[in-house]
Amino acid sequence: MPAPQCASCHAARAALRRPRSGQALCGACFCTAFEAEVLHTVLAGRLLPPGAVVAVGASGGKDSTVLAHVLRELAPRLGVSLRLVAVDEGISGYRDAALAAVRRQAARWDLPLTVVAYADLFGGWTMDAVARSTAGSGRSRACCTFCGVLRRRALEEGARLVGATHIVTGHNADDMAETVLMNFLRGDAGRLARGGGLGSRGEGGALPRCRPLQLASQKEVVLYAHFRRLDYFSEECVYAPEAFRGHARHLLKLLEAARPSAALDLVHSAERLALAPAARPPPPGACSRCGALASRALCQACALLDGLQRGRPRLAIGKGGGARDEEGPPPPPPSDPGSAPGPADGECGAACKERCE
Numbered sequence: 001m002p003a004p005q006c007a008s009c010h011a012a013r014a015a016l017r018r019p020r021s022g023q024a025l026c027g028a029c030f031c032t033a034f035e036a037e038v039l040h041t042v043l044a045g046r047l048l049p050p051g052a053v054v055a056v057g058a059s060g061g062k063d064s065t066v067l068a069h070v071l072r073e074l075a076p077r078l079g080v081s082l083r084l085v086a087v088d089e090g091i092s093g094y095r096d097a098a099l100a101a102v103r104r105q106a107a108r109w110d111l112p113l114t115v116v117a118y119a120d121l122f123g124g125w126t127m128d129a130v131a132r133s134t135a136g137s138g139r140s141r142a143c144c145t146f147c148g149v150l151r152r153r154a155l156e157e158g159a160r161l162v163g164a165t166h167i168v169t170g171h172n173a174d175d176m177a178e179t180v181l182m183n184f185l186r187g188d189a190g191r192l193a194r195g196g197g198l199g200s201r202g203e204g205g206a207l208p209r210c211r212p213l214q215l216a217s218q219k220e221v222v223l224y225a226h227f228r229r230l231d232y233f234s235e236e237c238v239y240a241p242e243a244f245r246g247h248a249r250h251l252l253k254l255l256e257a258a259r260p261s262a263a264l265d266l267v268h269s270a271e272r273l274a275l276a277p278a279a280r281p282p283p284p285g286a287c288s289r290c291g292a293l294a295s296r297a298l299c300q301a302c303a304l305l306d307g308l309q310r311g312r313p314r315l316a317i318g319k320g321g322g323a324r325d326e327e328g329p330p331p332p333p334p335s336d337p338g339s340a341p342g343p344a345d346g347e348c349g350a351a352c353k354e355r356c357e
């Protein structure tokens with residue numbers, strides 16, 4: 001049976017059905033609709049004011065590739081300028097290839113690119129060194145925890161370096177729904193209390209952050225990349241697979257099979273169900289070491305780096321009241337690759353944001 005006509009232009013044959021609405025569209029009309037929806041998200045949420053200098057967190061993966069491409073299309077209408085900021089976490093066999101994709105994108109789209117590296121920002125610590133250091137002490141969780149916290153900091157530093165006024169990341173609706181599920185399952189009242197929202201306004205001197213793809217489903221992000229023929233890096237981080245996020249993702253897929261709008265419903269639920277003000281964490285202060293936003297004496301990044309330097313990696317951060325030291329072997333010097341146990345059972349990649357949403 002021939003494909004139906006596109007429900008928008010009525011000229012071309014439909015190439016897809018939109019996963020949520022079931023609307024049959026051709027590739028060109030789908031891309032136009034997708035861009036219009038992102039524009040609406042940005043304008044309705046007042047995420048990026050005219051004149052903003054926007055640092056796009058560019059990982060080379062599908063989400064940030066689509067985000068950069070869409071914002072580049074929308075930039076003249078929004079009146080913003082774009083900078084790509086890529087973070088090199090120091091993950092051999094993974095990030096180099098992803099950075100190569102970001103470099104190709106920057107060249108093709110004529111966008112300025114800045115790369116900031118954990119090793120330069122954090123006293124020589126790379127994720128490979130962190131993985132070696134935390135091996136044997138709940139390493140899978142540690143990789144994810146460190147990577148998420150340090151990347152958030154690194155992105156902030158990179159954005160400041162390029163004179164950005166705003167930061168955007170490519171988190172999509174599925175990413176956010178998984179995070180909501182995980183926060184519920186962990187009983188993480190602090191994060192639930194903050195609700196969903198499309199971003200943060202930049203408290204305590206931090207740059208405002210937002211997620212313009214937060215209402216777009218992962219399937220549509222992939223479809224957009226396909227129809228726009230975008231070149232992106234699609235391999236999983238070498239520290240990825242054991243993440244708790246994987247279970248939340250599986251659960252979400254089951255929910256979506258019964259209710260296609262489940263991801264978006266969860267995103268909106270998080271906003272509506274934000275806990276009572278009494279449950280909200282105290283207003284943040286400044287880290288006594290680096291001056292960044294912190295709800296305790298040290299910010300999360302400094303607390304983690306402090307634990308690493310002392311040979312007692314702290315793994316339980318950001319939940320409940322205090323940081324908990326995990327017993328672990330003394331760390332190798334950051335530059336010593338000799339004792340690497342090999343990256344097998346960590347969790348990073350998509351799971352990296354577990355701690356930084």
Ligand SMILES: Nc1ncnc2c1ncn2[C@@H]1O[C@H](COP(=O)(O)OP(=O)(O)OP(=O)(O)O)[C@@H](O)[C@H]1O
Pocket residue numbers: 056057058059060061062063064065085086087088089151155168169170171172175349350351352353
């Ligand atoms: N190394 C990095 N450098 C800059 N930004 C990053 C980096 N890693 C992640 N980000 C930002 O955080 C967002 C979420 O990252 P995550 O690791 O969850 O990857 P993802 O959901 O697979 O997204 P992507 O497909 O863009 O990699 C990315 O879309 C990107 O904007």
